[in-house]
Amino acid sequence: MxxxxxxxxxxxxxxxxxxxxxxxxxxxxxDDVTARPGQDVMLLPIGGETPEPIAYGDFTAIDADSSPIRYRACFTTPRKPAELAQLYQLSEVRAPRNAPGWFDCFDAARLGAALRDGAAMAFLAEANIEFGVDRIVAVTEDGRGYIWHELNNCGEKAYDGTIVGDECPPRPDAGQ
Missing domain, CATH: 1.20.5 (Single alpha-helices involved in coiled-coils or other helix-helix interfaces)
Structure with a gap:
């Protein structure tokens, strides 16, 4: 028994x-991200170092303190991808990270297909938003936009144990 x-x-x-x-x-x-009008959707100008806001609406986002790559957001914009590509830095990212299934507006598979097919373009919003993590913004032809965080080359090296090298900025916790 x-x-x-x-x-x-x-x-x-x-x-x-x-x-x-x-x-x-x-x-x-x-957690739900509190919208900050005029500051939520920013893109990095070609040749610039400071992100600039673009016109957007219907912003919704989630984030988690447990990881810098859990940020996801959706929005709408009147701007077309080709118009934005004339002013802002493009990103080579063609495969967005998945979002939780309950965050309905962010469909990574459909967005990835749109990026590969040219129906959407990805832009760099901010490099090293946290060490080794870039913020990526994608805009589709029909005015839908998506934001997520992606590991950059420095982040991939730092997290897989490879020597980071001189081309990466120093880690914030390196001196501690």
Missing amino acids: TGKILSIILIVSGLAAGLAMYYLQVYGYY
């Missing part, structure tokens, strides 16, 4: 831990 009780306790504990882990990964750490 004791063996059955211990087995039940182990099974229930395992299920509870699995459910808690799933909830924390998919829902638990995300």
Whole structure:
């Protein structure tokens, strides 16, 4: 009888831990981002170092303190990708990171296909928004926009253990 009780306790504990882990990964750490009108959607001008705001509306975003690459946002804009490409730096990113399934406006698979097919263009919004992480903005022909964070070359090296080198800025925690 004791063996059955211990087995039940182990099974229930395992299920509870699995459910808690799933909830924390998919829902638990995300928070809604408070919109800051005129500051939420910015792009880096060609040859510039300071991002500039573009016209946008219907902004919604989520973020999590647990990782710098969990930021996702959606918006609309009257600006066309070709018009923006004349003024702002393009990004080579063609595969956005997935968003949680409950964040309905951000469909990474559809956006990735639009980026590869030329129906959308990706722009650099800000380099090293956190060490090794760039903010990417994509705009589609129909005026929908998406924002996410992507590891840049320095970030990929830093997180996989490769020597970062002189071309990367110093890590903020390097002196601690």
